[in-house]
Amino acid sequence: xxxxxxxxxxxxxxxxxxxxxxxxxxxxxxxxxxxxxxxxxxxxxxxxxxxxxxxxxxxxxxxxxxxxxxxxxxxxxxxxxxxxxxxxxxxxxxxxxxxxxxxxxxxxxxxxxxxxxxxxxxxxxxxxxxxxxxxxxxxxxxxxxxxxxxxxxxxxxxxxxxxxxxxxxxxxxxxxxxxxxxxxxxxxxxxxxxxxxxxxxxxxxxxxxxxxxxxxxxxxxxxxxxxxxxxxxxxxxxxxxxxxxx
Numbered sequence: 001x002x003x004x005x006x007x008x009x010x011x012x013x014x015x016x017x018x019x020x021x022x023x024x025x026x027x028x029x030x031x032x033x034x035x036x037x038x039x040x041x042x043x044x045x046x047x048x049x050x051x052x053x054x055x056x057x058x059x060x061x062x063x064x065x066x067x068x069x070x071x072x073x074x075x076x077x078x079x080x081x082x083x084x085x086x087x088x089x090x091x092x093x094x095x096x097x098x099x100x101x102x103x104x105x106x107x108x109x110x111x112x113x114x115x116x117x118x119x120x121x122x123x124x125x126x127x128x129x130x131x132x133x134x135x136x137x138x139x140x141x142x143x144x145x146x147x148x149x150x151x152x153x154x155x156x157x158x159x160x161x162x163x164x165x166x167x168x169x170x171x172x173x174x175x176x177x178x179x180x181x182x183x184x185x186x187x188x189x190x191x192x193x194x195x196x197x198x199x200x201x202x203x204x205x206x207x208x209x210x211x212x213x214x215x216x217x218x219x220x221x222x223x224x225x226x227x228x229x230x231x232x233x234x235x236x237x238x239x240x241x242x243x244x245x246x
Contacts, residue, residue: 012037013038013090015068016142017092021218022095025092027054035086036062062085068095089137090139093126100154106156126172130176140186144162187241191212191213206244208244
């Protein structure tokens with residue numbers, strides 16, 4: 001069972017955990033001994049493949065279809081995860097969308113989508129998650145180093161949403177401290193996923209370490225933040241980008 005020191009199985013819920021960075025996080029948490037529920041929107045095949053890695057690690061897995069722009073779906077996902085796996089020890093909010101466009105072309109629809117998923121959806125996922133999180137639990141958000149610097153035109157709204165996440169985490173740390181719940185923000189970029197594949201060639205001259213990051217490297221950092229040794233860290237934003245912002 002691999003229970004923690006209190007004798008219960010550790011349970012994590014990863015919003016947006018079916019592929020890419022999310023899948024890397026789910027797989028690493030399973031290896032660290034968590035039973036893991038993940039949400040997905042439109043790729044049940046990817047979700048099932050990721051669940052296979054959870055089960056291969058000897059843990060229980062659960063895939064839940066839930067749109068992170070839908071507050072009802074967010075709350076339902078938390079309820080199902082708790083009902084099927086038990087009270088939560090860690091909540092990871094990775095769900096997000098990316099839209100590029102300079103101010104003269106980015107549509108109102110894209111603006112609303114970015115704000116609804118990347119800011120409103122993150123807040124609602126945290127709000128729903130902490131209601132079922134054990135005291136002393138962990139909340140981890142996946143932001144972006146664009147909160148610090150983008151380095152390219154057309155990223156203004158996406159960067160704004162990720163800066164909002166960093167500010168949100170810093171201040172939510174005060175709200176959650178009385179329950180000894182820590183909350184921290186991981187700021188990656190660029191990571192080799194299907195989302196970044198169309199831009200990979202353009203990014204080559206900016207990669208100071210000569211390569212893109214891998215989802216499992218983000219998973220390793222998240223696993224540390226979800227574990228007992230990170231208990232004195234809260235409200236922080238940790239940039240993991242191969243020196244991109246230097």
